[in-house]
Amino acid sequence: MQTIPIKNVGAAQLVDSFQREYYYLRLSITDVCNFRCNYCLPDGYQPEPNKPSFLTLDEIRRLVSSFAVMGTEKVRITGGEPTLRKDFLPIVESIRGIDGIKQIALTTNGFRLLKDVAAWKQVGVTSINVSVDSLDARMFQRITGVDKFDDIMRGIDRAFECGYQKVKVNSVLMKDLNDKDFSGFLAWIKNKPIQMRFIELMQTGEMNSFFQKHHLSGQILEQKLLQDGWQLQIKNRSDGPAKVFRHPDYMGEIGLIMPYEKNFCASCNRLRVSAKGKLHLCLFGEEGIDLRDLLQSDEQQMLLQSRIFSALQGKREHHYLHVGDSGVRNHLASIGG
Numbered sequence: 001m002q003t004i005p006i007k008n009v010g011a012a013q014l015v016d017s018f019q020r021e022y023y024y025l026r027l028s029i030t031d032v033c034n035f036r037c038n039y040c041l042p043d044g045y046q047p048e049p050n051k052p053s054f055l056t057l058d059e060i061r062r063l064v065s066s067f068a069v070m071g072t073e074k075v076r077i078t079g080g081e082p083t084l085r086k087d088f089l090p091i092v093e094s095i096r097g098i099d100g101i102k103q104i105a106l107t108t109n110g111f112r113l114l115k116d117v118a119a120w121k122q123v124g125v126t127s128i129n130v131s132v133d134s135l136d137a138r139m140f141q142r143i144t145g146v147d148k149f150d151d152i153m154r155g156i157d158r159a160f161e162c163g164y165q166k167v168k169v170n171s172v173l174m175k176d177l178n179d180k181d182f183s184g185f186l187a188w189i190k191n192k193p194i195q196m197r198f199i200e201l202m203q204t205g206e207m208n209s210f211f212q213k214h215h216l217s218g219q220i221l222e223q224k225l226l227q228d229g230w231q232l233q234i235k236n237r238s239d240g241p242a243k244v245f246r247h248p249d250y251m252g253e254i255g256l257i258m259p260y261e262k263n264f265c266a267s268c269n270r271l272r273v274s275a276k277g278k279l280h281l282c283l284f285g286e287e288g289i290d291l292r293d294l295l296q297s298d299e300q301q302m303l304l305q306s307r308i309f310s311a312l313q314g315k316r317e318h319h320y321l322h323v324g325d326s327g328v329r330n331h332l333a334s335i336g337g
Contacts, residue, residue: 012305013071014271016315023238024074024270025067029091030054031275033080035109036145037133039172039201039210044145045080052292054275057087059295061094063273066304068100074238076105077125080275083112089123096124103127103238107170111148113155121162128159129168129197134178135188143178156194168195168255173221174214182221189252197242197255218258225254237269259283265318271308279308281315 014022031054036044055063064075075095082088083106095104103126110130120128130152134140137149159167173179182198189196200218203211222243226232230245233253242255272280277295278288289311294304 012309014067014309014312016312018315018317020266020268020315021071021237022269022271022312023072024076024240025064025072026076026078026270026272027060027064028078028080028273028275029060029082029088030080030085032084033109034084034111034146035081037131037172038143038145038177039174039207039214042145052276054085055277055292055295057090057094059277059292060091061098062295062298062301062304063277063291064095064101065098066301066308067271068098069301070305070308071100073100074103074105075101076107076129076240076270078107081109081111082106083108083116083120089119092120092123092125105129107131109144110152110155111146114151114158115155117155117159117164118162121159121164127166127168128164129170130156131170132156133171134181135184136178136181139178139181143174160193166193166195168197170197170199172201173198173216174201175216177214179216186250186254189250189254191251193251195242195244195253195255197257199257200259202259217260218256222256222258225256230254235267240270241267271312279311281311 016022031045032047033041033045036042064072067075077092077095085091092104092106095101104124105127106120106125107129108131110132113128113130117128131144132140132149132152133143134149137147140149141147156167156169171178171181171185173182185196185198188194198218198221201211201215203215225245228247229249230247233244233246235244240257241259242257245254245256247254272283273291274280274288277290277292279291280288289307291304291307294300294307
């Protein structure tokens with residue numbers, strides 16, 4: 001039987017047509033979230049009828065193994081809320097066992113942080129991002145729809161007790177809601193090894209009016225930081241999109257994620273796979289490239305790598321958020337933010 005050679009398989013590195021290199025995979029393992037954040041899922045999670053199930057443990061292992069062969073070093077596990085999966089710990093253990101994966105990061109709403117962070121550390125989660133949108137418990141509940149502020153704050157303290165040297169805390173800073181918390185967040189990290197990350201509110205299909213009312217430009221925050229003596233740091237190759245600032249008087253750091261900034265996409269180093277197995281080349285863009293049919297056996301790995309590499313060559317140079325085009329993304333929970 002004649003074998004037909006397949007181009008761009010094997011150890012082909014993840015490099016796009018603009019010579020950007022990809023070391024970082026954001027992997028959603030569930031769409032389900034138990035919070036009702038007003039900027040994401042204000043009506044709570046609504047399951048879609050007759051939709052395929054989330055990726056299985058074996059499918060996740062095959063997927064990450066293929067990405068690792070192609071140069072991926074960092075995997076961020078996202079959702080929805082990823083820790084709601086009953087097999088969350090086995091998923092982390094499986095990824096930890098894959099050659100080439102050096103970092104396993106977790107983005108969580110913090111719901112299980114206090115109870116489970118020690119177990120996460122033990123199975124191999126190397127870093128944690130937890131969302132805290134306000135340091136005022138009432139505003140926190142107004143934004144998230146849940147009364148969990150005290151538990152999450154205690155969970156962050158518990159993470160340090162378990163051996164994490166740094167915790168990243170995400171906050172979507174919004175005009176006329178929690179923007180007054182900015183100075184409070186700075187005071188909070190003065191003597192704590194927290195990277196406080198302010199994420200600029202992003203426009204999605206379902207949230208146009210909310211965006212118009214509450215959007216706060218990250219560039220305003222950047223100017224304020226620079227005026228106050230904060231200094232921009234150089235990125236490592238597997239770092240995420242945040243511009244990180246440090247100040248000699250602060251133990252903590254500030255990260256700004258500003259997708260509307262010019263040249264935001266020039267340093268893109270990450271790809272996304274949804275909980276249903278679709279490769280997304282951009283958070284704001286196309287419907288995605290289905291990979292799931294090539295995740296059914298270990299023998300499909302070369303075909304899977306070929307599809308990933310070919311898809312990557314179609315990645316656009318930049319998104320079109322700056323001209324008001326958020327693509328097909330109705331909300332961010334469906335793709336892991």
